[in-house]
Amino acid sequence: MRPIALLALFAVLLLGLAVFLLRAPDTFDEPQPVPLGETEVQKIRGDDGNVEVWTYTKEELSETAESDSGTIDIEPPTGAAHLLNEQALNAWNSGDIRTALDLFEEAIAADPNDSEPLSNYGRRLTIMVAHDQALPLLLRASELSPDDPQVWLDLLTLYERAQQFQKANDARQRARTLAGDRELVRNEQGAWLLAGASLP
């Protein structure tokens, strides 16, 4: 091979390396920090084995929750609501009740159409005998997930405690129909659930 050909080959390889190095940060750099408001929420997604960290401000979450889907170019809020819900449960279970209540509120604000935080918050307000606050949350959860027997069992628990027995009966019937062969039982707190299940 002539020297000029070797030089050309070397130049092509160098160019390829340069292109590779220039593109590489898109894949390997740490996520750029977003200016934070009062609260930051990070979502970790494991699709296809890749880990991505998304960081939002509280304001962004609020904007997204109120906007039509697709009009804001950030991750849909359901993931944030899910994470806030998990954080609320962790706070509750570790005894930080006030923080848990705040986080449940934030989770619901992040995605008012996610029944999971609605149910979890509603159950805890029921435990706290805050029946008036629990009811709209549990009713909304039953609208969003009407085929889930647990949403009706949550309402059954609440209606029993609020001594609204006709409504309790209706909720029990609905849960029984959806539960099929699974038995309806109470846990140690007196809350209704499916046999073999546990409440988060």
Added chain:
Amino acid sequence: MILNYKNFALVVLSLLGFLFTTNANAQTVLDGQSDGGAYFRIVVPDTWNGDLVIWNHGFSLGPIGPVTDLGPLVDVQLAQGYAVAASSYQQRGWAVFKTKNDLQNLVGAFKANFGKPNKVLLTGASLGGIITVAGAEKANLGNVAGAFTFCGANAGSRNWDAALDIRLIYDAVCDDVPDASLPGGAQGLPADSTLTNIELALAVNSCTGLLVPPAFRTPNQSANLAEFLEVSQIPENFLLTTMGYATFAMADLVHDNRKLNGKVGTNNIGVDYGDEAINDAIARVSAHKGAAKRLARNYTPNGDVGSTKHVALHTDKDGLVIVENQSEYASVAPASKYTVAVAIENSPTHCGHTSAEVVAGWEALRGWVAGAPQPSAADIQGTCQLVAQNPLFSGPCRFDPAFVIPDMDGRIRPRDDDSD
């Protein structure tokens, strides 16, 4: 053929599935409001059998509003041909001060629109139990042939002694715990209190760690919780509920000018709480004489039920309206007119009867009113097992005929009338 209420129940229940489907929409509904401001709802099936069932709802501190709940048996009762009616009551909370009027107005509205019922059957749960008892004893509602209560506060006003004790025990146990103190005392809360349910729960949690898994409680919280539960004899999962009654409900009772008008009607002078530290630390309060009388009158049952037959159900571990309410009422009610069946439950509930148990109690009363012998708890258990075979009603059936209801003095400590 001898009329046996079990046969009666079996025949009726075998028809219920059919009746449910054919009767579902054939009814007249009348909503209204009567003197005093109580709302009412009356539902009359087209195939009305001439009798009226009145449902008396339980305790609520919510605003008075239209009736939306006619009790857990409404579908069954309408299918059986009964008219069913309920009042919202004109008072919230311990509404017994005015329920005589509310029930009379309800029956008056019924008569004006549908005619005089042959028989009136009073039913109710929890607070609705004592309203049913008071209705049978003094309301002059016509031919009150039967009464059916479950988890009923049938002992009446004496239950408020327990609420007073719970509040004052809490104060004695939790007084020096940061964030745990509560405003008020024997009066529940001050008249102008803005305390919320959530704030109450957080305060109780600060003292006892109640909302926290045991592993996360501090030693002080665990000790406070153990002491509170031991002296108050409340199941742990009822602590917040009973504290709600000892604060919000008590405050409503005391401060409502149509109830006790700012005066305390309960006392704990000389009460021995069985714990030296609590006996020393607890506040001692006297009742206002007039308030004590007014509370006792609204209502302490006297057993003067005439010909009314009464079936009562209760669960043995009820942590709010204790099962001893039934032994207390049995001490004044004629035994020939009062049957009690107690269900044994795994964990404490209030009104946690299964639908088969409630239907069995109702069927026992119906059979008795129709001429069958007075049912026993064993009979009701037998009927329940029949009822539970119907896919419309779930069991289990847990009535224990051998269960002996303890004396109320063991749970609500006796006290003298020490009003000042």
